[in-house]
Amino acid sequence: MTRVVEIDEREITITPFFKLIEVENVPKSEVSGFPVMEMKEVVEVRFAGQKNYAPIFPTDAFWKREGNQVLTYAERWPEQYRQFKEGSPQEAMGTPLEMLRQFGITPEQLSLCRALKIYSIEALNRLEGLAVKALGMNANRLKEAARDFLAQRGDASSALSEIEALRAEIAALRAERSTIVPVQEPSPAEVDTIVKAADDAFADLSDTQIKDELEKLMGARPKGNPSRATLVSMLETAMAA
Template sequence: MEPTIARVDAPLTDFAVTPFFRHETVEDVMASQREKRAVMRTIEVCELRIAGEKNYVPVVPADSIWQVQNGQSVTYAERFSEQYRQFKTGGAQEASGTPLQELSPYGITPAQISLCRAMKIHSIEAAHSLEGHALKALGVQGNDLKRMTAAYMANLARGGQVESELEQLRRQVAELTAARKTSPLSGNEEANDDGISEASFDEMSDDQIKAYIRERSGSAPRGNPSRETLVRMALEA
C-alpha cells in the first residue's frame, strides 16, 4: 500500500520532527484521466517522523509549501534544508539536535535510548519538547526522560557551568594523582595504581564522583549507588 501524500499544516518545532527525504512513485491523476490509463511519476517526498508518534507518519511532497513567511513561500525542502542537501548528495540524513547519548551522565540507559528511537525521538531537544499523549506514549519511562532532559537543559542554561566544573574536577584529580605519587600514605590508607585513595574523594560530592567515574571509564554509574560503592567504583576506574 502506498503512503498517503498529505498536507501538514500543524505547527511543530523542528526538533520534534525528524525529516526523511526519499523518492516516491505516485499516480499523476490528471495525466491518467487524459490518457485513460494509469500514469505514474516519481517525485521527491519528505516523511515527517514526529517525536512520540509511533504510527502517524505524514508524507508530503518536498516542494509543497510548509509556511508563507513575510510573503515568501517556504517549502519542506527549504524548511529542512540540511537534510534535503544530504538527500540530494547521497549522504546520510541526520536528525537535528543533541544526541540522546549526551544524557548518559544524567542516567539514561541504552534501553531508554532504544525506546526513544522506536518512538521517533532522536535528540535531547525532541525528548524535552514532549507533552500530552506523546509523553504518555513512553509509559513509565516518560517521567524519567523528562527529568533528565530538564536537568540537561537547566545545566545548558547555566552557560556551560557543568563543563567548567568537570574541567575543575579533572584538574583536582590530576593534582591528587601527582600529590599521592610523591607523598607517603598515612596509617592504613590504601591507594590504587594511580596513587588515588579513598581520602581523595572526601571533599567531592556524589555527583562529582559520578562525573569522575564517567571521565575515567567512559560510562556513568547506573541507578543510585551508595557513596561507599561510588568511591570503590572510582578507585577501580
C-alpha cells in the same frame, strides 16, 4: 574549539525525512490506458512521541507564505533537503541521546525514544501531554535525565575544561552518525517489543531479586508490596544515584 549549533526549539520535536516514492500520474494514465508511475520527491514529517502519525507532503508543496513569497517544505528544512539531494544521511537536530547514558539511561530506553521518533535530548525535554504518556513507565526517568543533562550543560559555573570535554564528546557522537534519522521506522509490532524491553530492563531478575538489589544499594528493602513497575523504577533510580 567545537562549534555549538543554535537549535530552533520551536522545531526540535519535528523531524523531516526526505525521500523518493513512486506515485501514479493519473492524467497520463488516463491518456495511456495503463498506469503511468513516476518518482516524486516527498518529505515525511515525524513528530516526537507520535507512533502512528507521520504526514507526507511533496517537497515543492506550499508550506507557508512570507509576504509575497511562497515557501515550500524543501525550504522549511533546507539543511536536511540538501543532505537528501547530495545522497548523504539525513541528521536530526539536537544533542545525541547517547549523552544520557551517564545519567543512568539504558540502551533499551534509548531505543524506545527512537522508536517513538524522539531523536535528541532537546526533543525529549520538550515533550508534552500525550507525547510524554507514549513513553509509558519510562517517562519520568527519561524526562528527568534530559532536564539534568541540559541543566548541567547550561550551568555557567561549570569549568571551561568540562564544557569543552562535553562539546568534544557530542562532536564525536555526531561523527559516528548517532543523530542519523532512520530510513525505515519500526512496525507497530516492533515498537511493542521495544516498549516491553524498555519497561523492564531487569527482565532476568525476579521481584525478590530486585528487592535484594535494592537492599544492597539502599540499606533497606522496599516496604509493602510494590508493583513490578515500581520496583524497576526504584532500582533504576538507586543505580543512577
